[in-house]
Amino acid sequence: MTEICKVYEEHLDKILEAKKKLPEEETILEVSDFFDALGNPTRLKILFALLEDELCTCDLSNITGLSVSAISHQLRILKDRKIVTYRKDGKNVFYSLDDEHIREILKVALKHMEE
């Protein structure tokens, strides 16, 4: 934290430039939260399953093989971060992807893996 490298002049320019163009701390944290939500196998399975169609908590528990409770905990994270949305229907709560960006990002990531 306190250590300081000897910096060449050419580097100083690049450092200042990079610092200036870096997004706000708050934005960084938001983006980080967003990716963090996608960076977990259980949550990814939920999202890939929702690519097809809306599903309820219980369905998702069946699909993933995890407890209803575990799924509910993860759905909360996805809901809080505006990655999924939901509608209530009687005793069931149906979850679905919140918007097109999610689809697009999942698609690009899958493509990235193939190379």
Add this chain to the structure above:
Amino acid sequence: MTEICKVYEEHLDKILEAKKKLPEEETILEVSDFFDALGNPTRLKILFALLEDELCTCDLSNITGLSVSAISHQLRILKDRKIVTYRKDGKNVFYSLDDEHIREILKVALKHMEE
């Protein structure tokens, strides 16, 4: 884990369909690792800084305000997951983004935040 919800017939179809279309476990883990690497403020700062230009470990330490060691640890993760690449030049090691997918995904994520 062992609890099983009562499943309606219409749900059964959707569950089977979703299970069938779910990517391989291994693919899920790869994608998860990929997003997980992006889901951390320090690593995101590194990546946003690299959007501009290649930078060395020491530059990135300056830009983020973290120790050279901390940055090096994070660079290792990004390197292992093929998100950044590097070239050696004397005592310095210069890092840069590995491919266009990273740029694209960072861009879409930022756009997602704005809405």
Add this chain to the structure above:
DNA sequence: TCCACATTTGAGCAATTGTGCAAATGTTCT
């Protein structure tokens, strides 16, 4: 109202993560 079932919530715990420190390794120059 009482029951059955879907879902959520909170506590607790093992496992993982992010960081700094100190030491090791690499590289250039004298």
Add this chain to the structure above:
DNA sequence: AGAACATTTGCACAATTGCTCAAATGTGGA
């Protein structure tokens, strides 16, 4: 070889995470 500096690595420790279990809450029907 030895000095100076950039980088990496292993360790330790606090903080966070993901899950289960048990209890609470919500909802519809008898």
